[in-house]
Amino acid sequence: APARLNGSAPPRGVEVRAEPRASAALADLLADPPLPPDWFAQAGEHAALHIHAGSIDPKAAIARMLDGAELLFEAPIETLERAGDSWILRGPDGRARLKADAVVLACGAELARLASAAFLPIQISRGQIEWGEGAAPERALMQGNYAAPFDGGILFGATFDRVGESASEADDIASARARNLAALAQLAPELAAAIDPTKLNSRAALRASMPDFAPVAGLAPDAPAWLAHFAGLAHGRPPETSAPPPVHEGLYVLGGLGARGLTLAPILGERIAAEMFGEPQMLSQSVLDALHPARFLLRALKRGSG
Numbered sequence: 001a002p003a004r005l006n007g008s009a010p011p012r013g014v015e016v017r018a019e020p021r022a023s024a025a026l027a028d029l030l031a032d033p034p035l036p037p038d039w040f041a042q043a044g045e046h047a048a049l050h051i052h053a054g055s056i057d058p059k060a061a062i063a064r065m066l067d068g069a070e071l072l073f074e075a076p077i078e079t080l081e082r083a084g085d086s087w088i089l090r091g092p093d094g095r096a097r098l099k100a101d102a103v104v105l106a107c108g109a110e111l112a113r114l115a116s117a118a119f120l121p122i123q124i125s126r127g128q129i130e131w132g133e134g135a136a137p138e139r140a141l142m143q144g145n146y147a148a149p150f151d152g153g154i155l156f157g158a159t160f161d162r163v164g165e166s167a168s169e170a171d172d173i174a175s176a177r178a179r180n181l182a183a184l185a186q187l188a189p190e191l192a193a194a195i196d197p198t199k200l201n202s203r204a205a206l207r208a209s210m211p212d213f214a215p216v217a218g219l220a221p222d223a224p225a226w227l228a229h230f231a232g233l234a235h236g237r238p239p240e241t242s243a244p245p246p247v248h249e250g251l252y253v254l255g256g257l258g259a260r261g262l263t264l265a266p267i268l269g270e271r272i273a274a275e276m277f278g279e280p281q282m283l284s285q286s287v288l289d290a291l292h293p294a295r296f297l298l299r300a301l302k303r304g305s306g
Contacts, residue, residue, distance in 0.1 A: 080115075
């Protein structure tokens with residue numbers, strides 16, 4: 001898949017280096033791999049090589065995924081309004097920007113700003129990567145942090161910082177770069193030694209995740225009506241009606257992907273598309289339940305019963 005997405009050479013593999021305390025888990029993985037045995041290989045005393053894995057160019061991958069899609073830029077949406085069987089998306093000035101049969105809220109760090117998703121307990125962190133001149137690794141390396149060949153040099157990172165902890169953006173960038181360099185020195189000392197820090201570029205962005213570290217993907221519940229529908233759970237009683245849970249028909253949520261957007265978004269997008277068009281789901285019911293946005297409403301009621 002990486003080679004098809006970015007038109008690059010076949011994947012060179014990804015080497016995962018385990019920390020000493022995780023060496024036993026790595027040994028178990030190699031002894032009983034979850035994928036065909038020829039997809040894994042020992043790559044040192046505490047490392048495994050995922051032979052068919054690789055790295056991709058995110059911009060090229062996203063461009064390929066959007067091929068054929070109609071895009072509308074510079075069109076901020078402030079509210080969503082139900083109109084019959086459709087949704088009307090309105091801008092900050094109240095003007096209708098779009099009318100759609102179905103809408104997927106995939107707004108990243110801004111997801112909970114919309115009223116229909118405001119109940120989601122989104123956590124925001126800042127992540128920074130570095131890239132520039134340096135000895136390119138033969139293949140991508142991972143050990144919590146990562147390093148990969150990029151544009152004739154090296155790319156490495158990434159930090160996880162809670163938003164608002166640093167005094168200024170400049171402090172954020174400098175501190176994050178120092179920590180990324182220190183992590184690279186631990187992961188691959190020879191690569192860190194070949195880098196001139198003054199010739200590095202940095203990029204920081206916000207990532208959104210959920211408290212349970214699982215994403216959300218599914219039909220958006222009507223939070224106030226949903227809580228009223230299941231209010232009995234707060235007192236240990238089942239719902240008093242057999243009616244289905246209240247939802248916003250045609251409105252879906254996809255978010256909380258954390259640092260795994262390019263990994264999770266395609267399969268979760270397929271999950272939502274399958275529900276829209278009444279197609280079989282590729283994920284099990286237990287997984288669908290674990291991803292459902294209403295799980296946070298259910299937990300809130302159960303906490304109330306305790």
